[in-house]
Amino acid sequence: xxxxxxxxxxxxxxxxxxxxxxxxxxxxxxxxxxxxxxxxxxxxxxxxxxxxxxxxxxxxxxxxxxxxxxxxxxxxxxxxxxxxxxxxxxxxxxxxxxxxxxxxxxxxxxxxxxxxxxxxxxxxxxxxxxxxxxxxxxxxxxxxxxxxxxxxxxxxxxxxxxxxxxxx
Numbered sequence: 001x002x003x004x005x006x007x008x009x010x011x012x013x014x015x016x017x018x019x020x021x022x023x024x025x026x027x028x029x030x031x032x033x034x035x036x037x038x039x040x041x042x043x044x045x046x047x048x049x050x051x052x053x054x055x056x057x058x059x060x061x062x063x064x065x066x067x068x069x070x071x072x073x074x075x076x077x078x079x080x081x082x083x084x085x086x087x088x089x090x091x092x093x094x095x096x097x098x099x100x101x102x103x104x105x106x107x108x109x110x111x112x113x114x115x116x117x118x119x120x121x122x123x124x125x126x127x128x129x130x131x132x133x134x135x136x137x138x139x140x141x142x143x144x145x146x147x148x149x150x151x152x153x154x155x156x157x158x159x160x161x162x163x164x165x166x167x168x
Contacts, residue, residue: 045060049063054080054120060090063077
C-alpha cells in the first residue's frame, strides 16, 4: 500500500513538472493550466455521413471512436466495413467526379483491396454516381473516356425516343 502511494505521488509530481512556470515578456511568472476536458470537434452528431470506402450512410455518431482519453478527434471507423478514415473525408460533400479524384491516387495504396466491391458497386448505382464516377476515373487513368456525361444522357434519350417511335 505504501509503495502504491509513493508511485502516485511521483506521478503527480511528474504531471506538475509538465506544467512548469512560463515567463511572460514582461518577466512575470505565469503557470499555464492544462485543459482538463476537450470538447468533441463535431457538434452535429446526427449529421448523415457516407463512408468513402463502402458508401455506407449513417449518422456521424456511428463513426466515432472511443478512446481512454475520450473520443478520437481525427479519425472515424465505419461500423459496416471497419475501415478507418479522417473526419474530413467522412464529412466531405463530393460530386462523383471529386470522389473519383479522391479514389484515383488512393488506388495505388490499396483502395480496391479495402472496399467490399460488390456492395460498393451497388451503392454507387443506387445513388446514381456510377457512370459519372467511372468516366472521370478513366479520364484520370488515361483511358478513352472522351464522352461527357451530357453526351451520354443525350445518346440515351435519342435511343429511347427511337425505341418509342418519336424519331426515326
